[in-house]
Structures are given as structure tokens and as C-alpha cells.
Amino acid sequence: MTSAPVTAATPALLRRVNAGKLLGVLSTAGVMTGTGLIQATGLTRATVHAVCNDLIEMGWVVELDPGRDDTAVGRPSRRFEFNSRAGFVLGIDIGAGRTTVLVADLRGTTLAKSGRSLSAVKTPAERTALVHEAVVEALTVAGVTDSQVLAAGVGVAAPVDRAGNILVDDEFWRRFDTDLGNHLTSLHGWPVLLENDANLAVLGEHWRGQGQGIDDLAVLLAGERFGSGLMDSGRLLHGSRGGAGEMLYLKLVEGVGDTHGIARIARDRAAEVLADPTVETSLRALAAERPAGSTPPDTNAGSTVSGVTAEQVFAAAADGDEVALGILRSLAARTARVVATLGILVNPELVVIGGAVAEAAGQLLPEIEQQLAGYTSTPPRVAVSSLGDAIVSVGAVRHALNYVEQHALDLKLTRSE
Incomplete structure (x- = not known):
């Protein structure tokens, strides 16, 4: 031989x-x-x-x-x-309703942050233009030129395979298949590392959030749609086509039935309540205060808008409104089932709830944890993210830094003036 x-x-x-x-x-x-x-x-x-x-x-x-x-x-x-200023990286979160851009040095210290609303975007060209505007603003504030950027991590709300291709089997995912990575590279010159937003969220939590030191970790993005990023023994689970952690299976789960997240369900349940004029609740006054025709920020196409935001539902519950408290109990029961499926399938030590609703979702934790034990013999701990709306962009920075560390000796650095 x-x-x-x-x-x-x-x-x-x-x-x-x-x-x-x-x-x-x-x-x-x-x-x-x-x-x-x-x-x-x-x-x-x-x-x-x-x-x-x-x-x-x-x-x-x-x-x-x-x-x-x-x-x-x-x-x-x-x-x-x-030399942490030998170059710089970008972390870019491109969501359904907003893009957030971070500029960081090579130790991951944030130097600038900018953002743009994408709620009125109708074409891929408009989306690219707004992301480009946010990038230019962040770079200007940080005093960094395109030639000093070594890589940009970019998160999108769709599965992304190892070659950077977006899985387009779902209508919502197709909204992000706009060749954005190539467009950004042609505009700025730096490599774009496209990845699923929940995958980046779990990288961010493991690096700088609640998941530090925890190698069996799941992050549940829970705003408009549920999505999860999974880490096993410190290794990101990706899947053959980037679909690991996708949650379309929730349509088959009794008591859940779809992938709608906490924010959307809170608004939808509020709309159902307000449709009955006999129900007394402070939510009715909150709905009346919203300008006619306005919509909550960062909503997905097709969302039911009641005139009350999820944050207002949580605030009313904190003030003791019985109707709002009932909505929260319903949300907790539904979310507990979602968390239980992760506990059964991948057995993480910790599940972190992230996204725009993370801070408010802290009110749901006691009820979620109480119900988990009834669904699985291996219930994970549950926490809310401390990274706020930057959870994906922080993970995108970590993704870009991983690339730089892997290719450092092949990268050509641009000396600052």
C-alpha cells in the first residue's frame, strides 16, 4: 500500500x-x-x-x-x-424592517453604529442603496476608509449555505435573495461574508452575551418570526444547505402552528381583543393614540396590525391590565412549547431569547420555565439577551473577525496615514 x-x-x-x-x-x-x-x-x-x-x-x-x-x-x-487598528471589520444586520451597521477594530471594540429603516423598501436596489448609506455613515463616523476594512459579516433572515447562497424555498426567504453581497463588494471592495441572522446571533451571544462560557447554546430570535441559531460543543451547527435551526417545523407543533414570533402574536392577540367593543382594557386607549394608518416598526409583510405595538402590550401588562396579562400568559405558553422543541431536538444548556422583543420578553421567563418541565425531561435554562437590537450585528462582527484570524497572513494591510 x-x-x-x-x-x-x-x-x-x-x-x-x-x-x-x-x-x-x-x-x-x-x-x-x-x-x-x-x-x-x-x-x-x-x-x-x-x-x-x-x-x-x-x-x-x-x-x-x-x-x-x-x-x-x-x-x-x-x-x-x-495592533488592533491594523484593519477594521463591519457587522451588518439586514432584517425585514431595518439594517444596522457596526464598525469595529480587530479586538471587536465598536467604533461606530448606524442604521436605516427598510420598512418602505420595494425593490432590491432600494434595499442595497439604504444599506450602502448606513455603511458610509458608520465608516465616516469611525474615520475608517474602505481600504482599511478587511471583511464584513452580513446577516439576513434566511438560510445561507456554506457558499453564501440563500435558500429560496420559502417566500419570505426569497425577499433576501438580491445578490446583495456582490453589490456591496462592487461598491466598497471588501469581502462580504453572508450568513443567517440567527447563526450570527448565537456567535454574538457566545462571544459577548449571556452565552459566554456555554458551548451548548441556542439563541431564539423571537420578534416577527421565530428562528434559532444552534451551537453544539462550541461549534456552530450549519446544515447541508444552511437550514439547521430553521423553524418551519413549528407549523406541525400543537399549540404553536406557525413561525410567528412574540411581537407579531402580541399584536395579533391585541387586535382580536380590541375587535370586541365590550372588552375593557387600557390597550384601547393606546390604540386610539396611534396616528391613523401608522404601523409598528419592523413589521413583516402580511402582519396583522392592531394599532398597538408589542411593547405597549408588555407595558400594559406591567401596569396590571388584566387583558394584557392574559395575552402574556398565552405568549408564554406558546413560547414554552417552542423552547421545549429546542430542548428535545438539540438539548442546549441555555436558550437565549433575542431580537427587538428580548428586554420585554423577560416578563415571560417565569411562566416559560415553569411550563418547560412538563414538556421535556431535559429543560434548558432560559434567559433574555443583553445585546438588544445589536445581537445580529455583534455576531456579524465576530464572523468577520473569525475570517480575519483565519486568513491574517494572506491579507494585505493598508497603513493609516
Whole structure:
């Protein structure tokens, strides 16, 4: 039997491997001395210094003035730091009703945020133009040029396969199949990494949210439509066509029946109540206060609009309105069934409810957790996201940073003036 050929460990290959190892350590640490890098990597002093010199020349690392230590003997230690401004990344959330853009440095620190409403968009060209406007605004505020951007993570509310193609089997998903990635690249020049919004949400929660340190994690985007991002043993579950975590199966679940999220159901239930003039509720006064013909923000096509927003339903319940409290009990029961399906199918340790309704949905948690034990013997913990409306864009930043870390030694950095 013929053995497979073995690639020779050439000096150039070894240098590249060592550069990746050192860059990985420095990118997650603060200032490090040569001695500290030797201890962290197991490389020799000569190799550490030679490779750091290469990374300094490439722009990835900066060398700081030696620290003064009057008790030290001999030359002071060299001190190195990852150059977090060697380039920048974008995190872009393109939802049904709004786009949000974050500009971040290479440690993930947000430098600027902008957004645009997409609720009146009728054509793909209009959508692209508004996303472009938000990108330009964010870059301008951050003082970053297109040439300094190394990658942009972009989230859409549709399954995306590993090649960046949007699954168009569902009518709602087809709204996002606009070749937006190629359009943004042609406008700005940087690579666009298209991904499902819930997948990015779970990356964001694991990185900066409630899911830090939890490797078996699910994020339930619960605003207009339910969608979930799933992580197993720290690995994002993607599926052969990007469909892992999609929730069209909810149409088959008793007590759920569709993929409508918390915000939409809250409005629809409020509309049903207000249709009966004999029902006394403070929601009626709230509906009367809304301007005629206005609609709640970020609604999907086909939503039933009662004149009362989901936030107003939650606020009325917090004030003790019995009708609103009844709606919340109904929402909690329905959401508990949705969370239970995730607990049964993928057995996460934690399910995080995210999206625009996350903060208000905290009122549902006690009832959801109480009911979960009746549906599954392995109920997950449930929490609400602390990332607010930035949950997808934060995950998009993490997605872009993953790309940069993987391709760092092949990227050409643009030195700032």
C-alpha cells in the first residue's frame, strides 16, 4: 500500500505556522514580553523574536518601549502588542424592517453604529442603496476608509449555505435573495461574508452575551418570526444547505402552528381583543393614540396590525391590565412549547431569547420555565439577551473577525496615514 505524500516542513512553512501561533496569542492578550511569548507558545527565543519582527513589518504587531525595571540585570525585555487598528471589520444586520451597521477594530471594540429603516423598501436596489448609506455613515463616523476594512459579516433572515447562497424555498426567504453581497463588494471592495441572522446571533451571544462560557447554546430570535441559531460543543451547527435551526417545523407543533414570533402574536392577540367593543382594557386607549394608518416598526409583510405595538402590550401588562396579562400568559405558553422543541431536538444548556422583543420578553421567563418541565425531561435554562437590537450585528462582527484570524497572513494591510 502506497502511503500519502508528506509535505516537507520547509523553513518558510514553519515560519508561517509559528507566525500564526504567535498572532493567535497576541490577538487575545495584552502587552506581552518575549519571555511571555516563549512560555505561551513553547517556541525558542530566537524564533519568537524573528517571527515578531516579521509581524511588525506586516503591520499586525507593534513593539512598545521597553519597560523600566531597576532591579533587572542586562537588556530590558522587548514588549509586543497586537495592533488592533491594523484593519477594521463591519457587522451588518439586514432584517425585514431595518439594517444596522457596526464598525469595529480587530479586538471587536465598536467604533461606530448606524442604521436605516427598510420598512418602505420595494425593490432590491432600494434595499442595497439604504444599506450602502448606513455603511458610509458608520465608516465616516469611525474615520475608517474602505481600504482599511478587511471583511464584513452580513446577516439576513434566511438560510445561507456554506457558499453564501440563500435558500429560496420559502417566500419570505426569497425577499433576501438580491445578490446583495456582490453589490456591496462592487461598491466598497471588501469581502462580504453572508450568513443567517440567527447563526450570527448565537456567535454574538457566545462571544459577548449571556452565552459566554456555554458551548451548548441556542439563541431564539423571537420578534416577527421565530428562528434559532444552534451551537453544539462550541461549534456552530450549519446544515447541508444552511437550514439547521430553521423553524418551519413549528407549523406541525400543537399549540404553536406557525413561525410567528412574540411581537407579531402580541399584536395579533391585541387586535382580536380590541375587535370586541365590550372588552375593557387600557390597550384601547393606546390604540386610539396611534396616528391613523401608522404601523409598528419592523413589521413583516402580511402582519396583522392592531394599532398597538408589542411593547405597549408588555407595558400594559406591567401596569396590571388584566387583558394584557392574559395575552402574556398565552405568549408564554406558546413560547414554552417552542423552547421545549429546542430542548428535545438539540438539548442546549441555555436558550437565549433575542431580537427587538428580548428586554420585554423577560416578563415571560417565569411562566416559560415553569411550563418547560412538563414538556421535556431535559429543560434548558432560559434567559433574555443583553445585546438588544445589536445581537445580529455583534455576531456579524465576530464572523468577520473569525475570517480575519483565519486568513491574517494572506491579507494585505493598508497603513493609516
